Amino acid sequence: MDSPPDEASAIKQFQLLMEAVDEPLKTVYEIVHQGYPKETLARFLKARDWNVPKAHKMLIDTLEWRMQNEIDSILMKPIVPSDLYRAIRDSQLVGLSGFTREGHPVLAVGVGLSTYDKASVNYYVQSHIQMNEYRDRVVLPCTTKKFGRYIGTCVKVLDMTGLRLSALSQLKLLTVISTIDDLNYPEKTETYYIVNPPRIFSACWKVVKPLLQERTRRKVKVLQGYPKDELLKIMDYSALPHFCRGEGSGSSSGSDNGTVDDCFSLDHTFHQQLYEYIKHQALLVDSSLVKQGSVHVTFPEPEPEDAKIAKDIESELLSLGDSKNGLVGVMKGLNLSGRWKGLF
Incomplete structure (x- = not known):
């Protein structure tokens, strides 16, 4: 409804x-x-x-x-030193690649190749919330002013390149992030475009899709093959995430596109502007705020029904396994639980 x-x-x-x-x-x-x-x-x-x-x-x-959790001041708390922040950007692949022709920010997420293994959970949560707040307090107000009408949502392009069962080991962190978004940043996405979906994603999606509300299901578009043509219907080529621009171009922090096109890189314009903005805000208040240490945000508890969802996903994945690909063996070593619905 x-x-x-x-x-x-x-x-x-x-x-x-x-x-x-x-x-x-x-x-x-x-x-x-x-x-x-x-x-x-x-x-x-x-x-x-x-x-x-x-x-x-x-x-x-x-x-x-x-x-x-002092969220209103989180844009005054930079993650330092810069080497630590770069490591986070290289392992939490998220960035803004441009805008649609309607003015919606295009947020790219490298789901399959994000490793979340270079810092503590608190740093990744802090970084995620800072991007949310920068989007809502800086990016969206600017594009609203530019277009002369209210723009309050973004478009997300989720790249599943490289998605493997090992990524499920980060399910707890993904649960925290997605639940925070569900409860505190609702209805901020206009459309989700799923690109480069492997067989594993298809198995998970088979379980999750029926559980989503109808309005959410309508937002999700799974694009098979090369997604460029579909995305060019709503955005110019310059706004395409780098992993959608050519055949075989999956998301990677070490992209050959370098510092301009790779929207996940700390050297990309968006991340440079975001990082400089946070450091500047900190210095305006108190230079002593620019110090090392993560922000601790209370994590919401996942809903009980999520355990059943995870079990259903596990069963579906096991049905894909055989002795040749070793899938069953890998699955036995995983303890799945989490808010899969919250990813959308």
Whole structure:
């Protein structure tokens, strides 16, 4: 259910509830909505199927989570030294490659080749939240101003190149990140494009897809083969993620495209601007903030139903195995649990 017939009424009810919250929460709420309260309320309503009490609780929980974890100041806390941040960028493959013709930021994610093995969980979570906040507080307001109309969502291109069973060992971290997004940054993605999906992804998708809400399923497009032609319908060539530009071009931090085209690299314009912005914000407040140490954010607990989802995925993957590819043996060494739905 994207929106009910009485959408305006639901938003009005929600507005009245938000007018009654304490002043500290109102201050945090202003940072969240960035001058577009109605659009923000609509996002939370969509995430809770337009149930006003549930959407209100979700937003209040988000505001309290932000206060408890000092999320409003997270863009003042750079990850230093730069070598550590570079290692994170090389192992957590995420970047902004450009914008669609409608003005939506194109966020690329190297799902298959991300290793998450160069730093602690806290650093990866910190980096992820910082990109979320930079997107919401800097990137989206800028593109909204440029296009003269509200733009509050992005397009994500998820590259499955290199996806292997060994990647499931990072499921706990992915669970944390996706649950944080589910609960605190709802309805921020316009469309998910899945590119270069291997057989393993297909097995997982077979289990997960029926469990997704209809509005989410409509957002996901799995592109077989080379995705360039499909993506060029909504963006110019210059905005294509580097792994979509030519045959056999999978996501890799060591791309031959170098510092300009590889949107995962710390040397890419987006990451340079993001990193410099965070360091500058820190210096504006207090130069002593530029010190080594990760930000510790409370991790939400995964939902109980996720254990069943993971078991179903495990069974599906086992059905693909045989003695030749060793899949069964690998699966026996994995303990699957996590919020697979949250990846979308």
